[in-house]
Amino acid sequence: MNLIAKAESGVPKTQAELLFEAQQRKERRFRVNVALTWGLLLLLLVYLFSGPINIDTGFIKENMLFIAGGVGETIRISILSIILATLLALMAALGRLSTFPPVYALSTFYVSLIRGTPLYLQIMFFFLALPQLNIRLPGLWAGVIALGLNYGAYMSEIFRAGLASVGKGQREAAAALGMTPSQTMTRVVLPQALRFAIPPTGNEFIAMTKDSALVAATGFVHELMWRAVKVGRAQFHNLEALIMAAIFYWIMTIILSYLQGILEARLAKGER
Amino acid sequence: MAPPIVKISNLDKYFGRLHVLKDISLEVPEREVVCLIGRSGSGKSTLLRCINFLEEPSHGIIEVDGIKVEGGEKGREHRQLVHDVRLKTGMVFQEFNLFPHMTVLENVIEGPVTVKGMDKQKAVQLAEQTLDSVGLLFKKDEYPNRLSGGQKQRVAIARALAMEPRVMLFDEPTSALDPELIGEVLNVMKKVAYEGMTMIVVTHEMGFAREVADRVIVMAEGELIEDTKPEELFTNPKDPRTKALIDRYRSKDEGDPIEKKRRMDDDCHHPQDQSALQRVRSYTYRAHAH
Numbered sequence: 001m002n003l004i005a006k007a008e009s010g011v012p013k014t015q016a017e018l019l020f021e022a023q024q025r026k027e028r029r030f031r032v033n034v035a036l037t038w039g040l041l042l043l044l045l046v047y048l049f050s051g052p053i054n055i056d057t058g059f060i061k062e063n064m065l066f067i068a069g070g071v072g073e074t075i076r077i078s079i080l081s082i083i084l085a086t087l088l089a090l091m092a093a094l095g096r097l098s099t100f101p102p103v104y105a106l107s108t109f110y111v112s113l114i115r116g117t118p119l120y121l122q123i124m125f126f127f128l129a130l131p132q133l134n135i136r137l138p139g140l141w142a143g144v145i146a147l148g149l150n151y152g153a154y155m156s157e158i159f160r161a162g163l164a165s166v167g168k169g170q171r172e173a174a175a176a177l178g179m180t181p182s183q184t185m186t187r188v189v190l191p192q193a194l195r196f197a198i199p200p201t202g203n204e205f206i207a208m209t210k211d212s213a214l215v216a217a218t219g220f221v222h223e224l225m226w227r228a229v230k231v232g233r234a235q236f237h238n239l240e241a242l243i244m245a246a247i248f249y250w251i252m253t254i255i256l257s258y259l260q261g262i263l264e265a266r267l268a269k270g271e272r
Numbered sequence: 273m274a275p276p277i278v279k280i281s282n283l284d285k286y287f288g289r290l291h292v293l294k295d296i297s298l299e300v301p302e303r304e305v306v307c308l309i310g311r312s313g314s315g316k317s318t319l320l321r322c323i324n325f326l327e328e329p330s331h332g333i334i335e336v337d338g339i340k341v342e343g344g345e346k347g348r349e350h351r352q353l354v355h356d357v358r359l360k361t362g363m364v365f366q367e368f369n370l371f372p373h374m375t376v377l378e379n380v381i382e383g384p385v386t387v388k389g390m391d392k393q394k395a396v397q398l399a400e401q402t403l404d405s406v407g408l409l410f411k412k413d414e415y416p417n418r419l420s421g422g423q424k425q426r427v428a429i430a431r432a433l434a435m436e437p438r439v440m441l442f443d444e445p446t447s448a449l450d451p452e453l454i455g456e457v458l459n460v461m462k463k464v465a466y467e468g469m470t471m472i473v474v475t476h477e478m479g480f481a482r483e484v485a486d487r488v489i490v491m492a493e494g495e496l497i498e499d500t501k502p503e504e505l506f507t508n509p510k511d512p513r514t515k516a517l518i519d520r521y522r523s524k525d526e527g528d529p530i531e532k533k534r535r536m537d538d539d540c541h542h543p544q545d546q547s548a549l550q551r552v553r554s555y556t557y558r559a560h561a562h
Contacts, residue, residue: 173369177383178358191373
């Protein structure tokens with residue numbers, strides 16, 4: 001770096017260079033301190049569970065693979081649910097744009113109903129209430145529908161913002177070229193709105209991997225949480241089981257957030 | 273005289289209770305270049321936008337190349353007629369409105385391919401020709417955000433031209449541009465004019481109006497208050513409002529060194545002059561060199 005060369009050659013530094021270096025030092029010091037504190041907190045956790053809090057490592061070793069087996073199921077249910085949620089959110093957002101009252105009403109009704117009731121209730125509804133009406137959904141699908149419906153309602157705001165981000169001028173330019181309203185939507189508005197919606201949808205996906213734990217309560221989907229609770233209860237080792245599940249969720253979230261960061265950076269650089 | 277490409281009869285437009293266009297009738301024959309000038313709020317942009325139904329006229333008839341559309345109608349038949357009119361008109365906006373998610377080339381082929389169903393290869397050929405004519409073929413694979421304002425507007429002109437319209441509508445095409453970028457856009461417009469396109473241009477560029485327009489129409493309060501040859505208008509304005517408008521531009525032009533320089537650069541050349549096109553071309557290329 002030529003700053004070093006300059007320092008060695010003894011040429012005095014300019015005011016700007018000195019300020020820049022001071023700023024850099026400050027930032028570096030901050031990052032180091034943050035990393036150190038993280039390390040300390042992690043060590044503290046490890047210490048707590050190795051001495052003062054007595055945990056059964058034998059149990060952990062025995063059940064590690066069984067609980068880890070739930071990661072795949074958690075991701076599977078999250079992916080299926082986010083796909084359903086995205087479709088519903090897009091339809092709800094388009095419905096909000098409609099000038100046809102029933103469509104607009106359907107969209108607002110759906111969003112209001114779902115946002116006005118707890119996610120846990122919705123999940124239980126699909127597992128416990130529907131069978132009373134002789135509607136029996138396979139376990140996984142009941143979970144996917146509940147999660148998808150719920151997230152779809154919340155995510156409709158994302159797509160609404162995405163559609164709103166496409167200016168009136170874009171629609172006018174398309175209309176002036178002779179495009180029909182549906183061509184304008186599919187060729188001009190949606191591609192831009194969807195690009196806008198990708199990063200927040202990623203965030204919702206990360207949130208969903210954790211909310212999918214609620215599905216465990218039904219006992220039909222053998223994902224991470226269900227497995228942890230099952231073995232924990234059976235051998236009265238809930239502490240160990242839940243800690244293991246927590247670690248898996250945490251690692252999953254860290255990896256997904258990292259991927260999300262890469263995706264966002266790439267989109268930000270892209271052809272906007 | 274050639275038959276009119278655009279014929280507007282008794283056009284009225286209301287925004288709510290505001291009467292913005294008052295019983296306007298106007299004919300534009302083929303190959304004519306008409307500049308619409310007037311203060312902001314005079315209705316000139318609205319009039320332009322009524323021609324391709326970006327604004328639905330409240331009453332009146334718009335006729336473009338033989339397609340007659342009654343304003344204020346609804347329904348399938350009306351929509352079809354509006355669509356037909358839009359195929360005959362190309363529009364250039366103040367804010368360019370290029371599609372940011374498409375490359376320059378994709379922007380230009382979008383209309384021919386999606387709207388006209390043209391074969392993609394043919395459309396690319398056509399688009400490359402059109403881009404070449406605005407001096408931007410070398411930018412065909414760039415995205416719009418990598419272009420300057422002047423380049424964006426030239427691509428927007430190419431996009432409209434690729435639809436092979438009978439008439440081009442320009443809605444203040446240089447108003448959103450930095451002064452030093454205005455010239456390249458005006459040069460492209462001149463070239464389009466000299467190649468025989470019928471044009472209706474809403475503009476504040478008096479130099480362009482004086483040099484290129486066959487007719488200048490002045491609007492005020494939703495009415496056409498003057499409709500004459502440019503030299504007539506600039507030397508002998510009839511309406512006091514026109515006079516005020518022209519004085520305002522004159523003082524603005526003289527005060528702005530870039531504007532003055534551009535006017536000297538653009539120094540009048542006559543449409544009949546064979547070298548005119550050549551000179552316009554050289555301007556265009558000079559403009560894209562930097």
